[in-house]
Amino acid sequence: MKRFGTITALILSVWLLTACGRLGSSGDSGGTTSTTNSGIQTTGQTSDSNYQGVIQNGKYLTSKARGVTKDQNTNGYNLKSFENGLQSISQKQFATDKYIFQEGQYIKKATAQKWLARASKKNPSGLNPKDNGEKDANKRNPNYLQALEEQDYMTQSGNKLKLGGMTIGLAMNKIDYYQKKEYGATYQTKIPHEKMVSEGKAMGNKVVSRMRKTEGVGDVPIVIALYEQATNDSLVGGTFFAYGISKDGGKTISEWHDVDQANYVLPTVGDAKSGNSSDAEAFNNFKSQVQSFFPNLSGVTAQSHYKDGNLSGMNISINTQFYSETEIRSFTQYLVTAANKYLPNNVAIEITVSSTEGTQAFVAREAGEKSFYSHVFGSY
């Protein structure tokens, strides 16, 4: 894949929308005809809640700093929920019918790595605090920032795409995991919530001022979204807790907005919290109904997601042993019946049925829809 050598070239280059150009077009637009070498296309759009993405020279324009985290992010749920949630936060500022999503192009990989590292003489741009030499959990300076991700939101002007705004997510630690010596045991420094919030906001302001100096960013709105990582042993990812916008070329965030999100795992184990008790009960009823369908169905678990105190979605995983095609078909129909009967209304529901051979079937209802879609994965 041919990449533009410099950011300047990227910005100045002719962004020809030679083929598609119909922004906001639905998925059945013919948006993928072949393009010239400098051609820009978009992916098409499958729903109003999704952004179209940018395709350059027939290839998807991947992020400059893709997959950069401070250390290996040991909890994959964090990674997924951070990336997904960032687009949701962005929708507060950048409407999906006006903006095209582009993977971050302005923070390069080397830059992201420096920002995520500790500050030091060699690395003055490190956002995490200096190493004070202490090894004790309560005396050392913890790493507050674990990951960052840039997302660009483009607008179309004639046949060109130009940067219309930017969202940068900062994933903050509530626990900083560390080793006292290489390959040694893992220790934890717990970070008080208030400290995590204040550090996140301070870092957000630093990031905004640095972006304003970055060539090509100019005065576009910059959204900073602050995310609290779930602990490494969590079976669900973390949540966003605040976002702020820098408008009109401002070098800081003038106002922060609280984001009220919470994730839970169902059924609860021990004294873990379950979110709203009636939602948890609804899931438990569903679970006990479907768990007895086969003689030996193994596991039914869920992730539930709350916004502003209200359930907004539930992802249910069902693990089975191998069953025949007719059994999976009957089971899937039964799931739809049970989901309609027991699961909460008006929220997004995703149910996957998996065996050791992979995903067997799938039932889902998007937010705002009334009926469930179901599909049994087939083979000829």
Add this chain to the structure above:
Amino acid sequence: MKRFGTITALILSVWLLTACGRLGSSGDSGGTTSTTNSGIQTTGQTSDSNYQGVIQNGKYLTSKARGVTKDQNTNGYNLKSFENGLQSISQKQFATDKYIFQEGQYIKKATAQKWLARASKKNPSGLNPKDNGEKDANKRNPNYLQALEEQDYMTQSGNKLKLGGMTIGLAMNKIDYYQKKEYGATYQTKIPHEKMVSEGKAMGNKVVSRMRKTEGVGDVPIVIALYEQATNDSLVGGTFFAYGISKDGGKTISEWHDVDQANYVLPTVGDAKSGNSSDAEAFNNFKSQVQSFFPNLSGVTAQSHYKDGNLSGMNISINTQFYSETEIRSFTQYLVTAANKYLPNNVAIEITVSSTEGTQAFVAREAGEKSFYSHVFGSY
């Protein structure tokens, strides 16, 4: 799970439809309220082309002879396509809005094992021919029958379910794989197509006459469906080639009907057949369009299925390395655009995007529908 002791008891028992009873009801019927111990429910129905299934005492009524094949069926594609296809053949005789699907209850496991084995003094009911002692591929008697499966089609009469018909599939070998000594090398006896057809029909007649003697079967219509197994190295399952119906208690099939089905794998390798060349070209255009989306997308393959010479469906598998959530979202939208543009209209399409972490996303259009459904598997 409590099972009825004898077939007689099964038939005579009171089949109370205490809870649901609304046959043909859609998936959003409240069909799963709790039942009494002897209660019969149905699974609900998600589409007109699916049968409802039978739930007994809160558990799915599994087959008496579930998973019985002559030897281990080494090609999993055969198993899936045999089971799926059998329900499609059944729909020619048993309408989905009038009949409820029940896993086979009349051929017990021990019986199925005897029928699948070779005939011998010890096993007079074996449907495969006697061992003539030869080891040479062209001199030995091959095993013609590899697997059989019973499916029951129930009708509702008041609050009871009774047997309304039955389909029995016979999976026939075109190649019989065998060992000359235990754990030895695998040899092949090729079976001429005409011989496979005539053996299948003869066995079908024997099965019908045996079923007529089985308690509880009575005079219901019996459909015999003949399936040709794909070879062990095939990347797609086999196909049905004939079916016949025994009506009014007849002890044989009075008339056989040809079934014209064909499966292909795309892209073709070497001089393998591809089915209709314009369908294959459509797939190739789609493939080359989406394969270049990511810098290193690995594989795009398809199974295509033909009925009566016309394409009836395509299952497309796309394997990627791990990509970020936003990349998968953009890719999925792009897939929908490309599918609309390149893939044949008016046939069922299923596209799965998988990584080593499992199924990432899914795009499908059911037969007769115009728009694609897409879903990216999420995590909170």
